[in-house]
Amino acid sequence: HVAALGALLKSKYLSLSPHGIYDAIMSSAEDLGTAGWDAYYGAGLINPAAALNIVPSLTKVQDTTNGTVNPRTDTYDDFTLNASLGSLRRNLNSANTTADLDLYLLDANGNVLAESIGDSSTESITFFTGSVSGTYKVRVKVVSNN
Known part of the structure:
Protein backbone atom coordinates (compact mmCIF):
# COMPACT_ATOMS: atom_id res chain seq x y z
CA HIS A 1 0.00 0.00 0.00
CA LEU A 58 5.47 20.85 2.99
CA THR A 59 8.22 23.42 2.86
CA LYS A 60 11.87 22.89 2.17
CA VAL A 61 13.91 25.38 4.10
CA GLN A 62 17.62 25.43 3.60
CA ASP A 63 19.71 27.38 5.99
CA THR A 64 23.25 27.40 7.24
CA THR A 65 24.37 27.92 10.80
CA ASN A 66 27.96 28.83 11.43
CA GLY A 67 29.43 28.51 14.87
CA THR A 68 32.61 27.88 16.76
CA VAL A 69 33.29 25.22 19.34
CA ASN A 70 36.55 25.80 21.17
CA PRO A 71 37.93 22.35 22.07
CA ARG A 72 40.05 23.86 24.85
CA THR A 73 37.10 25.38 26.72
CA ASP A 74 33.92 23.77 25.33
CA THR A 75 32.86 20.14 25.36
CA TYR A 76 29.83 20.96 23.23
CA ASP A 77 27.80 23.81 21.78
CA ASP A 78 24.05 23.99 21.07
CA PHE A 79 22.32 25.74 18.18
CA THR A 80 18.56 26.35 18.31
CA LEU A 81 16.42 25.98 15.20
CA ASN A 82 12.75 25.96 14.30
CA ALA A 83 11.51 23.17 12.04
CA SER A 84 8.34 22.84 10.02
CA LEU A 85 6.54 19.72 8.76
CA GLY A 86 8.63 17.00 7.22
CA SER A 87 12.20 15.90 7.67
CA LEU A 88 14.93 17.79 9.41
CA ARG A 89 18.38 17.22 7.96
CA ARG A 90 21.59 18.60 9.38
CA ASN A 91 25.14 18.16 8.16
CA LEU A 92 28.24 19.04 10.13
CA ASN A 93 31.47 19.93 8.41
CA SER A 94 34.44 21.07 10.45
CA ALA A 95 37.29 23.22 9.20
CA ASN A 96 39.55 21.08 11.39
CA THR A 97 39.58 17.82 9.45
CA THR A 98 41.43 15.94 12.22
CA ALA A 99 38.83 16.75 14.90
CA ASP A 100 36.37 14.10 16.07
CA LEU A 101 32.95 15.72 16.44
CA ASP A 102 29.55 14.17 17.10
CA LEU A 103 26.17 15.62 16.14
CA TYR A 104 22.93 15.33 18.14
CA LEU A 105 19.37 16.52 17.60
CA LEU A 106 17.53 17.35 20.84
CA ASP A 107 13.87 18.14 21.46
CA ALA A 108 12.74 21.12 23.56
CA ASN A 109 13.17 19.03 26.73
CA GLY A 110 16.74 18.02 25.91
CA ASN A 111 15.92 14.44 24.85
CA VAL A 112 18.13 13.02 22.09
CA LEU A 113 16.01 12.38 18.97
CA ALA A 114 18.78 11.56 16.51
CA GLU A 115 22.54 11.31 16.59
CA SER A 116 25.52 10.84 14.36
CA ILE A 117 28.51 9.45 16.20
CA GLY A 118 31.62 8.72 14.23
CA ASP A 119 35.32 9.32 14.31
CA SER A 120 35.48 12.17 11.85
CA SER A 121 34.87 15.89 11.46
CA THR A 122 31.86 15.27 9.19
CA GLU A 123 28.51 14.03 10.55
CA SER A 124 24.94 13.96 9.24
CA ILE A 125 21.51 13.38 10.79
CA THR A 126 17.99 13.13 9.38
CA PHE A 127 14.92 13.21 11.62
CA PHE A 128 11.23 13.15 10.75
CA THR A 129 9.55 16.02 12.61
CA GLY A 130 6.07 14.64 12.03
CA SER A 131 2.99 16.76 11.57
CA VAL A 132 3.96 19.30 14.23
CA SER A 133 6.34 22.19 13.84
CA GLY A 134 8.68 22.79 16.73
CA THR A 135 11.89 24.06 18.24
CA TYR A 136 14.91 21.79 18.29
CA LYS A 137 18.54 22.02 19.32
CA VAL A 138 21.46 20.75 17.34
CA ARG A 139 24.36 19.84 19.63
CA VAL A 140 27.92 19.64 18.35
CA LYS A 141 30.10 17.69 20.77
CA VAL A 142 33.89 17.72 20.72
CA VAL A 143 35.18 14.18 21.24
CA SER A 144 38.82 14.89 20.41
CA ASN A 145 40.83 17.55 18.65
CA ASN A 146 43.89 15.84 17.23
Whole structure:
Protein backbone atom coordinates (compact mmCIF):
# COMPACT_ATOMS: atom_id res chain seq x y z
CA HIS A 1 0.00 0.00 0.00
CA VAL A 2 2.79 2.42 0.85
CA ALA A 3 4.53 1.86 -2.49
CA ALA A 4 1.26 2.48 -4.32
CA LEU A 5 0.76 5.73 -2.41
CA GLY A 6 4.33 6.75 -3.27
CA ALA A 7 3.61 6.12 -6.96
CA LEU A 8 0.36 8.07 -6.73
CA LEU A 9 2.16 11.03 -5.12
CA LYS A 10 4.86 10.96 -7.80
CA SER A 11 2.26 10.87 -10.58
CA LYS A 12 0.47 13.93 -9.18
CA TYR A 13 3.62 15.88 -8.19
CA LEU A 14 6.23 15.05 -10.83
CA SER A 15 8.97 17.13 -9.21
CA LEU A 16 8.51 15.55 -5.76
CA SER A 17 11.76 14.00 -4.53
CA PRO A 18 11.99 10.66 -2.69
CA HIS A 19 12.39 12.64 0.56
CA GLY A 20 9.29 14.66 -0.34
CA ILE A 21 7.30 11.47 -0.91
CA TYR A 22 8.50 10.12 2.45
CA ASP A 23 7.62 13.39 4.19
CA ALA A 24 4.13 13.50 2.66
CA ILE A 25 3.34 9.92 3.69
CA MET A 26 4.75 10.30 7.20
CA SER A 27 3.19 13.73 7.83
CA SER A 28 -0.27 12.59 6.82
CA ALA A 29 -0.35 9.18 8.55
CA GLU A 30 -3.02 8.61 11.19
CA ASP A 31 -1.24 8.02 14.49
CA LEU A 32 -2.11 4.71 16.15
CA GLY A 33 -1.14 3.39 19.56
CA THR A 34 1.26 5.49 21.63
CA ALA A 35 1.57 9.07 20.42
CA GLY A 36 4.33 9.42 17.82
CA TRP A 37 6.34 6.66 16.21
CA ASP A 38 6.32 3.33 18.04
CA ALA A 39 7.70 -0.14 17.36
CA TYR A 40 4.27 -1.76 16.93
CA TYR A 41 2.46 0.71 14.64
CA GLY A 42 5.40 2.64 13.23
CA ALA A 43 4.14 6.03 12.05
CA GLY A 44 0.56 4.75 11.92
CA LEU A 45 -2.00 4.16 9.18
CA ILE A 46 -1.35 5.77 5.80
CA ASN A 47 -3.97 8.24 4.63
CA PRO A 48 -3.77 8.63 0.82
CA ALA A 49 -6.19 11.57 0.57
CA ALA A 50 -4.36 13.50 3.28
CA ALA A 51 -0.97 12.69 1.70
CA LEU A 52 -2.09 14.08 -1.65
CA ASN A 53 -3.37 17.25 0.01
CA ILE A 54 -0.43 17.87 2.34
CA VAL A 55 2.27 18.16 -0.34
CA PRO A 56 1.66 21.87 -1.05
CA SER A 57 2.13 22.65 2.68
CA LEU A 58 5.47 20.85 2.99
CA THR A 59 8.22 23.42 2.86
CA LYS A 60 11.87 22.89 2.17
CA VAL A 61 13.91 25.38 4.10
CA GLN A 62 17.62 25.43 3.60
CA ASP A 63 19.71 27.38 5.99
CA THR A 64 23.25 27.40 7.24
CA THR A 65 24.37 27.92 10.80
CA ASN A 66 27.96 28.83 11.43
CA GLY A 67 29.43 28.51 14.87
CA THR A 68 32.61 27.88 16.76
CA VAL A 69 33.29 25.22 19.34
CA ASN A 70 36.55 25.80 21.17
CA PRO A 71 37.93 22.35 22.07
CA ARG A 72 40.05 23.86 24.85
CA THR A 73 37.10 25.38 26.72
CA ASP A 74 33.92 23.77 25.33
CA THR A 75 32.86 20.14 25.36
CA TYR A 76 29.83 20.96 23.23
CA ASP A 77 27.80 23.81 21.78
CA ASP A 78 24.05 23.99 21.07
CA PHE A 79 22.32 25.74 18.18
CA THR A 80 18.56 26.35 18.31
CA LEU A 81 16.42 25.98 15.20
CA ASN A 82 12.75 25.96 14.30
CA ALA A 83 11.51 23.17 12.04
CA SER A 84 8.34 22.84 10.02
CA LEU A 85 6.54 19.72 8.76
CA GLY A 86 8.63 17.00 7.22
CA SER A 87 12.20 15.90 7.67
CA LEU A 88 14.93 17.79 9.41
CA ARG A 89 18.38 17.22 7.96
CA ARG A 90 21.59 18.60 9.38
CA ASN A 91 25.14 18.16 8.16
CA LEU A 92 28.24 19.04 10.13
CA ASN A 93 31.47 19.93 8.41
CA SER A 94 34.44 21.07 10.45
CA ALA A 95 37.29 23.22 9.20
CA ASN A 96 39.55 21.08 11.39
CA THR A 97 39.58 17.82 9.45
CA THR A 98 41.43 15.94 12.22
CA ALA A 99 38.83 16.75 14.90
CA ASP A 100 36.37 14.10 16.07
CA LEU A 101 32.95 15.72 16.44
CA ASP A 102 29.55 14.17 17.10
CA LEU A 103 26.17 15.62 16.14
CA TYR A 104 22.93 15.33 18.14
CA LEU A 105 19.37 16.52 17.60
CA LEU A 106 17.53 17.35 20.84
CA ASP A 107 13.87 18.14 21.46
CA ALA A 108 12.74 21.12 23.56
CA ASN A 109 13.17 19.03 26.73
CA GLY A 110 16.74 18.02 25.91
CA ASN A 111 15.92 14.44 24.85
CA VAL A 112 18.13 13.02 22.09
CA LEU A 113 16.01 12.38 18.97
CA ALA A 114 18.78 11.56 16.51
CA GLU A 115 22.54 11.31 16.59
CA SER A 116 25.52 10.84 14.36
CA ILE A 117 28.51 9.45 16.20
CA GLY A 118 31.62 8.72 14.23
CA ASP A 119 35.32 9.32 14.31
CA SER A 120 35.48 12.17 11.85
CA SER A 121 34.87 15.89 11.46
CA THR A 122 31.86 15.27 9.19
CA GLU A 123 28.51 14.03 10.55
CA SER A 124 24.94 13.96 9.24
CA ILE A 125 21.51 13.38 10.79
CA THR A 126 17.99 13.13 9.38
CA PHE A 127 14.92 13.21 11.62
CA PHE A 128 11.23 13.15 10.75
CA THR A 129 9.55 16.02 12.61
CA GLY A 130 6.07 14.64 12.03
CA SER A 131 2.99 16.76 11.57
CA VAL A 132 3.96 19.30 14.23
CA SER A 133 6.34 22.19 13.84
CA GLY A 134 8.68 22.79 16.73
CA THR A 135 11.89 24.06 18.24
CA TYR A 136 14.91 21.79 18.29
CA LYS A 137 18.54 22.02 19.32
CA VAL A 138 21.46 20.75 17.34
CA ARG A 139 24.36 19.84 19.63
CA VAL A 140 27.92 19.64 18.35
CA LYS A 141 30.10 17.69 20.77
CA VAL A 142 33.89 17.72 20.72
CA VAL A 143 35.18 14.18 21.24
CA SER A 144 38.82 14.89 20.41
CA ASN A 145 40.83 17.55 18.65
CA ASN A 146 43.89 15.84 17.23
